[in-house]
Amino acid sequence: MKFFTDENGKVTHLIHSLQNGLQTVAKKLKDEVPAKVDPALFDKYVGKYYNMGNQAILEVLKEGDKLMIQVPDLPKYQLLPASETEYFTKEMSLRLTFKINPEGQAGSFVLNTSGIETTAKRLAR
DSSP states (O other): OEEEEOTTSOEEEEEEEOTTSOEEEEEOOOOOOOOOOOGGGGGGTOEEEEETTTTEEEEEEEETTEEEEEOTTSOEEEEEESSSSEEEOSSSSEEEEEEEOTTSSEEEEEEEETTEEEEEEEOOO
16 A cells, blocks of 8 residues: 655545555545434434335334444445434434425435435335
8 A cells, every 4th residue: 555645744634555456445434524413303313214225124223322324335434414314424424404494304325425416215214
């Protein structure tokens, strides 16, 4: 792996060279500070959602005062609030923006994974 820096010496990205000659570029994630929100808000987000982009069922869970997401074949990740409706993870470039329906519940969310956006619609309970 080779790290690259900007003119101020801060790491911006790395390039991982693989044995077969391929290279993977990974941009450094921003250090984002979570916003303060009332964990009672999380109740309206909890549920299973169908992601049309990768045809997978994603589950949003509340564990104590934490909001979590479970993606198939991956560990659970904590969703940290950027605002009352926008959440991010620290472990990977994953961002959710919940869309609230007239009943006051999340009917869907927009999932942004490394700049690629897909929509996940809530499944009926």
